[in-house]
Amino acid sequence: MTTNEGQVALVTGASYGLGAMTADYLARDGFDVAVTDLNVDDLADTIALIEKHGRKAFATSLDVRSVDSIDAAIAATIEGMGKIDVLINNAGVPLSKPALDVEPDEFDNVQNINVRGCYFMCQRFARHLVDTDRKGSIVNLASTFAVIGVPGVSVYGISKAAVAGITRHLAADWAKYGIRVNAVGPGATETKIRAANFAANPEVREWNLSRIPMGRFGEPEDTAEAVAFLAGSKSEYINGHLLVVDGALTVT
Numbered sequence: 001m002t003t004n005e006g007q008v009a010l011v012t013g014a015s016y017g018l019g020a021m022t023a024d025y026l027a028r029d030g031f032d033v034a035v036t037d038l039n040v041d042d043l044a045d046t047i048a049l050i051e052k053h054g055r056k057a058f059a060t061s062l063d064v065r066s067v068d069s070i071d072a073a074i075a076a077t078i079e080g081m082g083k084i085d086v087l088i089n090n091a092g093v094p095l096s097k098p099a100l101d102v103e104p105d106e107f108d109n110v111q112n113i114n115v116r117g118c119y120f121m122c123q124r125f126a127r128h129l130v131d132t133d134r135k136g137s138i139v140n141l142a143s144t145f146a147v148i149g150v151p152g153v154s155v156y157g158i159s160k161a162a163v164a165g166i167t168r169h170l171a172a173d174w175a176k177y178g179i180r181v182n183a184v185g186p187g188a189t190e191t192k193i194r195a196a197n198f199a200a201n202p203e204v205r206e207w208n209l210s211r212i213p214m215g216r217f218g219e220p221e222d223t224a225e226a227v228a229f230l231a232g233s234k235s236e237y238i239n240g241h242l243l244v245v246d247g248a249l250t251v252t
Contacts, residue, residue, distance in 0.1 A: 003233040004030035008081045010074075011035050012062060012121060013091030015042035017191045018141065020049060021220040022088055025228040027053040031086065034077040036062035056081065064091050064117025070124050078128065086231045087125040089118045089140040092159075099154040107155050114159035119166055126170070126179055135178030139230045140167050141223075142185040144246045160185070164242050171240030180239045182230040187246025189218040214247030 009026045013019045014035035023033045027050040035046050035057070043059040050057035058080040062073040077084055092114045095106060122138055129136040145157035146164040164183055171181040188208050190198070194217075198205035209217065226245050229235055244250055 006032075007085040007232075008032045008034065008077075008083055009086040009088060009231060010077055010084050010125070011088040011090055012064060013037060014046050015039070016045075017193065018186070018189070018220050018223050019088075019090040020046040021224040022090060022227045024049040024053075025221075025224040026086075026088075026231060027051075027055040027057075029228050029232055030055070031231075032056035032058075032081060034058040034060065034081055034084070036060055036073055036091070038063055062091070064121060065112050067120050067124075070117075070120055074124050074128060083132070083134070084125060084128060085134070085136050087121060087136070087138045088227060088231065089121050089138065089163075091117060092141060094153075095155045096152050097155070098152055102155055110155045110159050111162070114156070115162040115166070118163055122166065122170055122181065126174055126177070129179055130177055136180075137231050137235075138167075138170070138179065138181045139227050140181070140183040141227075142167070142183040142242055144185050144187045144244060144250050146183075146185055146242065147244065148250050167242060168240050175239055180230075180235075182235070182238060182240065183242045184223055184226045184230065185242050185244040185246070186223045187218050187244070187249045188212065189220060189223060191220055211252070212247040212249050213252055216247065218245060218247065 009031040011023045014023050015037040023046050026033050032055050033050045035043050040059050040061050047057045060073050060076040063069040095110050140163050142163045143160035146160040167183040
């Protein structure tokens with residue numbers, strides 16, 4: 001029996017990439033895992049990853065831009081899984097564009113998903129815990145862009161700095177309820193999408209790689225391992241922390 005046996009984790013944006021890998025690692029660590037995305041059919045592969053560990057899986061649709069959708073997804077998960085003990089806020093969108101060229105609707109879209117969506121996912125989940133008088137854990141996906149400035153990603157970086165702020169403030173607000181709120185800040189991680197972009201732009205790949213003291217990009221497993229650690233029982237006294245997973249990028 002693992003230390004997380006009987007615990008239920010909910011992962012947003014889990015159809016591919018870091019979300020899917022995180023669901024896999026949580027299941028490996030003993031969690032039953034509920035996963036969400038805009039299209040439930042896109043979650044089939046992630047469901048298979050969870051079930052290969054012998055864990056219970058559940059899928060539901062979610063649009064984090066809508067509080068009604070958030071409420072419906074949480075209610076569906078509780079009905080399907082009985083409860084939720086851990087929330088992983090992974091759903092988010094990038095934007096790479098010079099700051100002088102960003103349009104207001106682009107800015108609003110990124111903030112609505114990455115910031116507003118994260119905040120109200122946390123709030124609705126915390127209400128479930130408080131109403132049922134149970135402790136729980138939240139892990140938000142931030143970024144190294146939360147702590148350093150990089151050209152061409154101002155809107156995305158601002159959103160991830162806000163996620164780090166959400167993490168700190170809610171940790172302080174909800175510690176009295178036994179609710180921990182932490183964040184993981186991945187550095188350059190070579191997901192399939194990023195690898196395809198690097199293949200088309202080798203000079204961009206080399207520039208990014210040259211900035212990482214450890215001399216390699218992160219793998220999705222690196223981030224998933226950190227998320228699973230903060231989600232589970234082995235980090236019970238860690239609260240309000242941003243764990244940067246970046247090969248020492250942000251300390252140079």
